[in-house]
Amino acid sequence: MKQLIKGSLQVAGFMLVSIIMDKAAGLLHLNIPGSILGIAVVFILLETKVLCLEWIELGANFLLAELLLFFIPAAVGVMKFFPMLESDGIQILAVVLFSTVTVMVSSGLVATFISKRKERKTS
Secondary structure (H helix, E strand, O other): HHHHHHHHHHHHHHHHHHHHHHHHHOOOEEOOOEEEHHHHHHHHHHHHHOOOOHHHHHHHHHHHHHHHHHHHHHHHHHHHHHHHHHHHHHHHHHHHHHHHHHHHHHHHHHHHHHHHHHHHHHH
């Protein structure tokens, strides 16, 4: 029960950070979503050791485990644009495939770079 409450509070903390950053983005007239700014703020806080990983790990792992559920509304919403998919579906598919491959390759390269850098530090 303690783990459930702890995880719920951590998820609520993530939501609070997202809401605050969304308001900040609106006040500063930034074209970046608050959730992305929130990710950047949490990353900076983790890197500067202001925020300990143990404080958010349970909630973050829960959100990562349930990540697929967050995409269901978007996938269902696409069905509203079925006429557009009929006319431009091939072009949209090409863009989605290209962007997916680009993200996968860049993520792999960054992960490889980071792991090599960590190996050099430990050697």
